Amino acid sequence: MADDGDGLQWTRVSRVGPWDAASLYGNALVMCLCGPVMLGSAVLTGADLMVMGIVFTVVFLPVGLALWGHTAAEREHNRRLDAAGIPATAEITDLTH
DSSP: OEEOSSSOEEOOOOSOOHHHHHHHHHHHHHHHHHHHHHHHHHHHHOOSOHHHHHHHHHHHHHHHHHHHHHHHHHHHHHHHHHHHOOOOOOOOOOOOO
């Protein structure tokens, strides 16, 4: 949380809820496992998936781990907001382009 100088504290809110987080964790898991599964099947069956397995492992494993970490951080922010946040109502006073 940040302090704006007036004693008010604010925190960032995101859209990652329990259902969205489950789908993001699932996507991250699939990204992390697709390369190693291709490599394992290429080694065990002798299929021509070795190059694709290496490429998928090198590319998707770090992306999947980053997505997993980002989702965990967003869920922690939302938990903190639920624990320490104060319900508020906003009023729109002006619209601009």
